[in-house]
Amino acid sequence: MNNLSNMKSDQPFRVPEDYFENLSDRVQERIITEENPNKRLIQVLKPYFWMAASVVGILFIAKIVLINSVPSDYKIQQFSQTENTAVDTQSTSLDELNWFSDESSEATSDEIIEYLSDFDIDSESLLANL
Amino acid sequence: MNHKSDEEILELFRDKNTQSQAFSFLVKKYQERLYWQIRKIVLLHDDSDDVLQNTFVKIWKGLQNFRSDSQLFTWMFRIATNEALTFIKEKQKKYLGYSNNEVENILLANLEADPYFDGNKAQLELQKAILQLPEKQRLVFNMKYFDDLKYNEMSEILETSVGALKASYHHAVKKIESLLKLNEV
Structure with a gap:
């Protein structure tokens, strides 16, 4: 019994600093989350929203890069091949721009690859324009 | 600091406008006693934190229908004890097939490794x-x-x-x- 009496005064258990200070807030937060399943669902899906937004962002940047880099090469090539007037080249370039910005005719991956290989645009020149 | 009686807290809790504030008073008033009751059963701090939060969520849900015929603290203490025992039983299921001695040794090794145990x-x-x-x-x-x-x-x-x-x-x-x-x- 002596041993037990001695040990009672010296408690070995500790808690992190400020643990009890903010426990109430954490409990309330958890209750709100449990009572609002929609909020809970949003929290679960949040990382996927970010992933989807990143993919859309990357595609948007890629599209901008293609619009800015491809038509200038294309214009030179068109000019040397057909020796058309500047007005014709400009109209061709505008057509290209329209092709890129046309919402109804989204280019497929195959079409983009074909386009890049047709005009000999390699990945280095694409990256240089990023 | 909060010096409200249980009756005052329950009164505030019945009003939707002060319900959240009343619950905060309740948590602050009893959190330490409930925590230590749980900690003595589950031993590790992180486990105790989980069990304590589960306990308060249950208290929140049950408080709407709480009848004053039993003491508030007794009722909460019982919930905390049951939550802790349920947690321990769930944990023991993980060690199915181990002898009692082996389970004790695992639990003690975990306790020794707990940064919030310095016994x-x-x-x-x-x-x-x-x-x-x-x-x-x-x-x-x-x-x-x-x-x-x-x-x-x-x-x-x-x-x-x-x-x-x-x-x-x-x-x-x-x-x-x-x-x-x-x-x-």
Whole structure:
């Protein structure tokens, strides 16, 4: 019994600093989350929203890069091949721009690859324009 | 600081506009006592934190229908105890196939590794001895030895007669003393 009496005064258990200070807030937060399943669902899906937004962002940047880099090469090539007037080249370039910005005719991956290989645009020149 | 009585807190809780504030008063008033009750059963701090939060979520849900015919603290203490015991049983299921001795050693190794436990060898031996008690004796021992709860309070929480609790505590102390003697602490 002596041993037990001695040990009672010296408690070995500790808690992190400020643990009890903010426990109430954490409990309330958890209750709100449990009572609002929609909020809970949003929290679960949040990382996927970010992933989807990143993919859309990357595609948007890629599209901008293609619009800015491809038509200038294309214009030179068109000019040397057909020796058309500047007005014709400009109209061709505008057509290209329209092709890129046309919402109804989204280019497929195959079409983009074909386009890049047709005009000999390699990945280095694409990256240089990023 | 919060000096509100249980009746005042319950009154505030019944009003939707002050419900959240009332619950905050309640958590702050009882968090430490409930935490230590849970901690003595589940031992590790992180586990205790999980169990305590589950306990308060249950209290929040049940408080809407709480009848004042039993004491608020007794009712909450019972929820905390049941949550802790359920947690321990779930944990023990993970060690199905292990002997009791092996499970005790795993639990003690976890306790030793807990950064919020800084007990010496003697205190570890005491925890080891407590782990070897039957569930009811373990609860009674923790509540009496560490928290110094009165037998009539324990009787309400554990729904056991005072006589039976006294007998349980007596057996628990005898068993722990003999285990400590065996290990020469």
